[in-house]
Structure formats: structure tokens, C-alpha cells
Amino acid sequence: MVSSFGAKPHTQATIVQAMRALVTGGAGFIGSHLIDRLIGRGDEVVVIDNLSSGNLEFIQAHLDSGKATLIQADITNFDDVEAAMKGIDCVFHLAANPDIRLGTQITDTDLKQGTLATYNIVEAMRLNDVPTIAFASSSVVYGEDAPMPTPENHGPCLPISLYGASKQAGEGLISSWVGTFGLQAYIFRFANIIGTRGTHGVIFDFIHKLKKDPSRLEVLGNGLQEKSYMEVGDCADAILHVMSCKDEPLNLYNLGSHDTASVRRIAEIVVDTTGCHDASIEYTGGDRGWAGDIPRAMLGIEKMLSTGFDVRYNSEEAIRHTALALIEEIGLDKEMNS
Numbered sequence: 001m002v003s004s005f006g007a008k009p010h011t012q013a014t015i016v017q018a019m020r021a022l023v024t025g026g027a028g029f030i031g032s033h034l035i036d037r038l039i040g041r042g043d044e045v046v047v048i049d050n051l052s053s054g055n056l057e058f059i060q061a062h063l064d065s066g067k068a069t070l071i072q073a074d075i076t077n078f079d080d081v082e083a084a085m086k087g088i089d090c091v092f093h094l095a096a097n098p099d100i101r102l103g104t105q106i107t108d109t110d111l112k113q114g115t116l117a118t119y120n121i122v123e124a125m126r127l128n129d130v131p132t133i134a135f136a137s138s139s140v141v142y143g144e145d146a147p148m149p150t151p152e153n154h155g156p157c158l159p160i161s162l163y164g165a166s167k168q169a170g171e172g173l174i175s176s177w178v179g180t181f182g183l184q185a186y187i188f189r190f191a192n193i194i195g196t197r198g199t200h201g202v203i204f205d206f207i208h209k210l211k212k213d214p215s216r217l218e219v220l221g222n223g224l225q226e227k228s229y230m231e232v233g234d235c236a237d238a239i240l241h242v243m244s245c246k247d248e249p250l251n252l253y254n255l256g257s258h259d260t261a262s263v264r265r266i267a268e269i270v271v272d273t274t275g276c277h278d279a280s281i282e283y284t285g286g287d288r289g290w291a292g293d294i295p296r297a298m299l300g301i302e303k304m305l306s307t308g309f310d311v312r313y314n315s316e317e318a319i320r321h322t323a324l325a326l327i328e329e330i331g332l333d334k335e336m337n338s
Helices: 029-040 060-065 078-084 100-104 109-127 162-181 202-212 232-245 263-274 315-330
Strands: 020-024 044-048 068-071 090-093 132-138 184-190 192-194 216-219 229-231 250-255 280-283
Touching: 020 029, 029 044, 029 060, 029 090, 029 232, 044 078, 060 068, 068 078, 078 109, 090 109, 100 109, 100 162, 109 132, 109 162, 132 162, 162 184, 184 232, 192 232, 192 315, 202 216, 202 263, 202 315, 216 263, 229 232, 229 315, 232 250, 263 280, 263 315
Parallel strands: 020 044, 020 090, 044 068, 090 132, 132 184, 184 250, 192 229, 216 280
Antiparallel strands: none
């Protein structure tokens, strides 16, 4: 897969032996892209997803082919998780609350869907002798005022959102299972992941706002929030590449891109790609979009690059690629304001 925006080809990862993988949240945004690649290389995939935010259409072709199996269940239920773990070689734990802002309204959301669910996963792995886990963590574990770019060894990690606290707790649980029970773990701290099949996030929100009212685009904060963005295919490829060439008991990697983009620039790109050229961009003010939002973040990716992997898209290329894809997926009429 080659980008039309100056993308670079990936370095090919070492071929690994086919396995039986369990993907939590596999019908979701990142999970479905990962499943495409697992099945593409010959793995058997079991998906556990309650479909609360996932979309069955994302994986339907794999289910129809018999190469993937869906267990519609909630990972907050230990019995369901334990039953799904039979015969599994590796767990890709991606399921979590996808809406960081929700934690400010229902404060036990991330505790239940993140921390306690992760406990269920690692304990069910222990009981069923499943040796390896890959965990989707986040750049938000570093908290505010971390150096930019932020290396993996930065500390202490002091998250400022309940989502970030849950991700950090998940990392701690997994690390303790590595040290106590001999689990092998890959912890990946993601930048902002964007791309096709997106179901939330700033680009998704902007397109929906313009679909509702093409004359104006409200932006939370002052638009100066600045973060790095990683295309979802790059993210999925990076996960599998690192796992194919690194084999420590505990492997911790930032996954991100080489640069950042501001929310103001994202708004400009979305206005341009939607064709809503007369839309006024209006800012609500303040240095962050919501309580717990980190205004500026960029991950250090030297460790990822040292494995021979590089991304195909920089932040702005990924944003434009995502906007064009989501416009088509959402069904926005690009000609309505031409």
C-alpha cells in the first residue's frame, strides 16, 4: 500500500510463524486494520468485541471467509474473557473506552473498561498459559510538561486524564505479570492514530460539524494545541514489525510520526478537503479542548526507527489522507459548497 502523498515504503519485517491471535476490540478502528494484516500473513484470528463502538462491517469479509471468528462479549466479564482465551498464542489488547472526554462525566468508565478489563485479560492469559500480549497504551501516560519529543524512559509518568491513568495502570499490571508470572509483553504508546474507518477524534468531529452546518466550524480551545499524528496502517505495521524482531520479556515502544500538526492546521485541511471554503473557523478559547486534554505532545520515535521501521506519512499527510477517506465514508457531499 503506497500513499499518494509522498509516502515511503516500509521496511519488510521478518516472516513469523502463523499463530492463533485474540484481538480485543477487533471490530474497532485500529483493531480491524491490525486484523487485516494478521490474516494477510496467514494467522488465525479470534475477535472479542461487544460492538459498543466497533463496526461489524470492518471485519465482515474475514468472518465470512472463516479466517476470523467473532465472540460478541464484554471484556469486563471475566468468564467471557477466560472462555475466549482457549488455544490462543498471542493477545492483542486494543479494547478500551475510545472517548477520553467521557471519563470526565462518568468517572468509573476507564476504571472498568480499561484497568479492570486489562486485569481480566492478563489473569485469563495466566490461567490458560497464553505467553504473549501486545498492549495498546498511549502517549497520554506521560502527562503534561513532558519534554518534546518524549522518550520511552521519561519519568515519572503523571497522566492528567482518567483515560491516561487507566493506560498507565494497565501497563503496571502487564509489567507485574511479566515479572511475576513470566508473561512476555509488548507495550506500545501510541501517538494520535488516524485514518480510514475512524469513528471518533478531531477530524471525524470536524467533518460531522461541517456536514451539519457548512457555514461554520467550531473548534474547541484556541487551535494551538499541537500533537503528532500517525496513520493507522503505519501503526498496525509498526506493531507487527517490532514484535517480529524484538524478543525481550518486556518491550516498550513509542509509536508515532516525525512531526506535529496544530488543531488550527487540521481545521484548515478539513475545510479545504470538504470544499466548505466559505466556512468560518471559530475557536471556543482556552489552551486545551477539554479537561484532561494535553495541549502539546510529541513522542520520541528513535527506538522504533532503530528497529528498521519508518512511517509512510508525516502528520499533515496523514491528516489529509484521513480527511479524504472519512469524507467518503461519512458521505459528505464535497460539491455542496462549490
